[in-house]
Amino acid sequence: MPIVGLNLGKSSFRAVELESKKGGLVLNNFGIFESPALNLESTDEHDLDKFSAAIADFYNEVGFSTPEVVLGLDEVHVFMRIIKMPNMNDKELASALKYEAEQYVPLPMDQVNLSWRRLEPDFTEKDKINIQIVASRKDILEKYVTLARRAKLVPKAIEPETIALGRILGDTSGAPLGTMILDIGFSGSLIVVSYGGAVRFTRAIPIGGDVLTRTIQQQLSLDLPQAEEYKKVYGMDPAQADGRVYDVIKPVIDSLILEVKRADVFFTKHNSFASIKRLVVTGGAALMPNLISYIAQNVEAEVQLANPLSSLEISSKISKHTDLLFEQAPKYSAAIGLAMRGIQ
Ligand SMILES: Nc1ncnc2c1ncn2[C@@H]1O[C@H](COP(=O)(O)OP(=O)(O)OP(=O)(O)O)[C@@H](O)[C@H]1O
Numbered sequence: 001m002p003i004v005g006l007n008l009g010k011s012s013f014r015a016v017e018l019e020s021k022k023g024g025l026v027l028n029n030f031g032i033f034e035s036p037a038l039n040l041e042s043t044d045e046h047d048l049d050k051f052s053a054a055i056a057d058f059y060n061e062v063g064f065s066t067p068e069v070v071l072g073l074d075e076v077h078v079f080m081r082i083i084k085m086p087n088m089n090d091k092e093l094a095s096a097l098k099y100e101a102e103q104y105v106p107l108p109m110d111q112v113n114l115s116w117r118r119l120e121p122d123f124t125e126k127d128k129i130n131i132q133i134v135a136s137r138k139d140i141l142e143k144y145v146t147l148a149r150r151a152k153l154v155p156k157a158i159e160p161e162t163i164a165l166g167r168i169l170g171d172t173s174g175a176p177l178g179t180m181i182l183d184i185g186f187s188g189s190l191i192v193v194s195y196g197g198a199v200r201f202t203r204a205i206p207i208g209g210d211v212l213t214r215t216i217q218q219q220l221s222l223d224l225p226q227a228e229e230y231k232k233v234y235g236m237d238p239a240q241a242d243g244r245v246y247d248v249i250k251p252v253i254d255s256l257i258l259e260v261k262r263a264d265v266f267f268t269k270h271n272s273f274a275s276i277k278r279l280v281v282t283g284g285a286a287l288m289p290n291l292i293s294y295i296a297q298n299v300e301a302e303v304q305l306a307n308p309l310s311s312l313e314i315s316s317k318i319s320k321h322t323d324l325l326f327e328q329a330p331k332y333s334a335a336i337g338l339a340m341r342g343i344q
């Protein structure tokens, strides 16, 4: 059964349709809807109707073959923690976690939907088990379900975008290297630490592509579309435009790198057995010229541009239209991770 992963980003909607065939994953279809200019935070009925109509139009235009969809949840509506518990069976754990989670989730428990999974134990505390708990705001989940249904879709699951990113770009349990993912989107960035096949730590940073564009706009006295163009064409390349674009956005990128380093220090301080060996950069702004090599010069980990397509086969039906998909692959990381959730 094919399934669609739908990432409702602030600058665009992205969706991919995946299907499991003979053990491999096939990308059947994909689509992007730029600048939806819609506000998902609104509680106004009229806005919700517009939003679901936009999703329905997008869906029909791309021509996905199934209404079944996995949606991504914005980091602000989710609380994810790893907690240590004494060893016990699943039934005992389920009831113990109800009370335990209360300490970690800053909302009343009746307002969140709690899910959990066991992780590999630490080397340090063998008698304790590690549990990943994910608490999502119920009102937001309900809103997503309503939106999807009004768009005539069948929501199979809704999960945090950070977990989806970890699934497609993070460590596997067979290769627990220690991976940090930096997703640089429009309104901000996400830092996700994946270790031993699971997401262990997440943080949202209010620095994204929009801040970069506005910095260029203000400091070089350009209009917004021009500034956006400069960002995409010159980016972090000091040899372009006399280094003027590089000079103005360098401090912004440096503060993002500082956050990456802070997250690394924080994570390894609390998980002394782990170290982060790899930094995978994804999201639209990861495509900025020379960004990856600039980051690589400033962090110790190996730095890579995300390639969420590497484990997928491309269906022959779409293989003629995939130039832009390959060019912009890091924009699709979350959507692909979401669809994979539906297949597992
Ligand atoms: N080729 C490119 N070079 C540089 N920046 C780019 C490029 N393509 C897209 N961007 C930037 O990436 C940002 C959008 O990234 P992305 O599509 O990951 O965001 P989003 O997921 O919609 O937003 P958010 O994560 O905030 O909800 C925009 O600021 C855009 O200018």
Ligand SMILES: [Mg+2]
Pocket: 009, 010, 185, 186, 283
């Ligand atoms: Mg995003």
